[in-house]
Amino acid sequence: MRFLPLTDDDRRTMLQSIGVGAIDDLFADLPSAERLDGPLDLPNHMGEATLERRLARMAGRNVPAGSVPFFVGAGAYRHHVPATVDHLIQRSEFLTAYTPYQPEISQGTLQALFEFQTQVANLTGMEVANASMYDGSTGTAEAVLMAHRVTRRDTALLSGGLHPQYREVVETVSRLSDHKTIALPADPGGTEDLLERIDDTLSCVVVQSPSFFGQIADIAAIAEKAHAHGALLVVVFTEAVSLGLIEAPGALGADIVVGEGQSIGNALNFGGPYVGLFATRQKYLRQMPGRICGETVDADGARGFVLTMSTREQHIRREKATSNICTNSGLCSLAFSIHMTLLGEAGLTRLARLNHARACHLADLLAAVPGVELLNESFFNEFTIRVPGEANSVIERLAERGILGGVPVSRLLPGDEALADLIVVAATETSSEEDCAAYAAALKEVLA
């Protein structure tokens, strides 16, 4: 067994020095009736070559995004990740280290986290950021719970532009922790009157921008109204690249900014692992969930970094903690940070411009297909189209032609007739002009 260094001789010697006759003497506390006499009903170990063949066969049944014209987004985006990123995160010292509980021998992880926090704070225009959350959706639920703690109120207003699965995550946590949510109906056109619904009972207003449907919200107006009623504004994003081109939510009055960081540095991975970005105002720091890294000095006065503010956390505070979170998304946040370092402000801005340009180009091509209507007035790299007929079957027929053309809204929001003909379409720098042209041509064929 290639993974286990002990030999049978070792085992015998060790049992002897422990002073027991057999290995099962060490398992004597296990109830004898339930103790397994033999191996589990599973195959025995495979050699590496067999294992690889077996898993490669499963992988081979899937259609990788990179092998086809690809326009699927809706919360996860395919971008080019430089080879440097994946190489660096596979360094043993990053990959196989634990949480940096011993700062003297974890400065690599800690300094990277401090840099990550600075990048996230600057990108979102906020004063402080944590060392990451599981992903954007769970981060959004944590933001809502945090707003309840800050305002001592218990109701969150959710915009109809919020990703439907994010909404479900917030609703699930809220319902089972005895908090309330008011979710506005899905808002493909970006026409909901959110301002009208803001009152003194709300702890927070949750707005996604660009929205699930791609619309860019008027954050400043919502912030003003929310603040006038003592509520916090939580701004959510699912496409971090958008912040290279559109104004930072922090500059527009957001109190908590939370988003999905997958699109920088991280592969699609069928939905995870991803990395939640979480930033807020300095004055709310002590209510922020998750790990936080801070600067300090060592006994020699040299600069160093530690995990800090741990009196908020479960391992110290137990049932009084701000959150039950322990693990964060360390390696994914490192990937984000390395990719962001490679991009820099100049690269990020250029990348964002290219994404927006591709999406504008694709939107024009698709809107020119007979019967197709573009719903968005504004968007970044993603928009919603209305097609004649069932969006679901249009997407399936496009897939048969080798084009992954987007997400039918009905997949996430089934049973609503008004949404059955909508497709959310994303274009990134990886969608070439030929890909865009192929999509438009295929859509024309499918709808003909």
Add this chain to the structure above:
Amino acid sequence: MSLNNQGRPTAPESGSGDGGRATFTGNKGLQIEEPLLFEIGRAEVTGVDIEEVADFVPRLGGAKRKTGIGLPGLSEPETIRHYVRLSQKNYAIDTGLYPLGSCTMKHNPRINEKMARLPGFSDIHPLQPRSTVPGAVELIGELARWLMEITGTAAVAMSPKAGAHGELCGMMAIRAALEARGESRSSVLVPESAHGTNPATAALLGYKVVDIPSRDDGTVAPEAVAELMSEDVAGIMLTNPNTCGLFERDVKEIAAIVHEHGGYFYADGANLNAIMGKVRPGDLGVDAMHINLHKTFSTPHGGGGPGAGPVVLSERLAAFAPVPFLRRDGEGWDWIETARAASDEELPFGRMTAFHGQMGMYVRALSWMYGHGADGIRQAAEDAVLNANYVRAGLSDVMSLPFGDRPCMHEALFDDAFLKDTGITTLDFAKAMIDEGYHPMTMYFPLVVHGALLIEPTESESKASVDLFVATLRDLAMSVRNGDTGRFAGAPRLAPRRRLDETRAARKPVLKWSPPDQLAEVST
């Protein structure tokens, strides 16, 4: 010196330093001081060549960015050097034995990394048409089958993102099951030795946390549970083996008491590594248990995540699994993504996360399982327990065992009685290990033991490796006996940094880099 609430010092003694650095650069041979990215990066530099697009009319609805961002860039060679130098300041399982109790720092096979990076797994989108990802559903189903067989349970909720997220999922299922019976119960029983996530999770769902005192041998007595259990208690959250490294031998009786009162048995699966292939939690009465794929099944910890925390469920809770979930379809599986697609018998309580969970971790975990198989899984548990007991036996005469010299499971727990009246603390002892080239064990946890030192060597260590580790700790313990406090007080001396001032970090938080001209403003 200031103390946190477990008596752990959080700031170094002043004057313990050895003065300034000896070299011009501040570097010490291969240990190179690396400035912050923000001190070496430049706004106009980029390490990625991206085509410049011709002018076009943006459609950003007036939201175009007007402010600068503050994101310096580095060229590709500078980037690689920056991060390689940072990496060299980290200890890792690939560097040496990593005895963090309750964290299961075992070897991470590289084939798992290779498999997770196959484009058919890494480059597929969670919302691309189902017809284009049958292999993904097959993989999730296969992993689910292994998890259910290993744990002897009826169902598994795959999507939780980490252990604590799995706890939340399991406790939500319990709350939903009680609600379905028209019941609302007010409290949850949690032993004092539990991980902090357990009470935090119960409290998040509005439950009052009732501590179960441990009996003198570090385990939970059925009588204590019987006394606290009632029709108002939703259930118990029990870690088994517990955080003292002991198997809760009365687990069946405890489960029966909880079930008698209509409650549910949540098991914290953090320590599954000790018993996999030896006994199945489902056979012991467990209703829900999260599995830390990043512990038992070796998906890399990555400096603090990502984790993955699938939750196995008994028949009593299976119906309440959140979306998305797997449904048996002959030999294969159906993937149910919305509550609307659930049948009348399926009562999902909601959704834990967007998309489908930690696919990248699923691939690694299944790859680990295939590599070990039924035979290797059982052997790994036995070797983990053997190594822990070998450490215990090797140190029992020089360190102190809080519950007497009896076999442990996969981790050996010591207390600080052997340090009594020496002026040396658990923290000092641990920091001296760093100078010897070891990552310290878990300290000051579990809370039921004073000055706890919790050692988990795992099955990945050879006898020679454990021998050297034991010899090193014996040598340190002898220094304690001989009153050689100098070895401990200023430790570590040889690491990239000496002891860091945690008090200062918490009192005057500096959580991001600011340009020097703005520092004065920030500190006011």
